Amino acid sequence: MIYPDFEKSGGLIPAITQDCATGEVLMLAYINKEAWEKTIETGIATYWSRSRNELWIKGMTSGNTQNIKEILIDCDLDTVIFKVEQIGGAACHKGYRSCFYRKVEDGALVTVGEKVFDPQQVYHK
DSSP: OOOOOOGGGTTOEEEEEEETTTOOEEEEEEEOHHHHHHHHHHSBOEEEETTTTEEEETTTTTSOOEEEEEEEEOTTSSOEEEEEEETTSOOSTTSBSSSOOEEEETTEEEEOSOBSSOHHHHHOO
């Protein structure tokens, strides 16, 4: 199996997730060796949750999984792009299609994305 260089940055590398059909950047997360292996094995995007300090299979709670269609690795072997089919319409845990649903305009954050789901209903928080 081919591996990115996880040692360079202390075991975690960035994973940029992009919609395979549109090219839209959906999110940025981090992966470790275990998440990499699980992603390759299952074909479902799997990350390392820094806040929970555990493996995070995208969509296990929300149903908004990401089916891997292609993986790109940069020239330094320390960043990957997951090109995915986004199931369920949303990648963002705040309910938006993309985690990049806001833009900076005149020094303020302006919401430009539309919510796909209500996170309180999905995550029961």
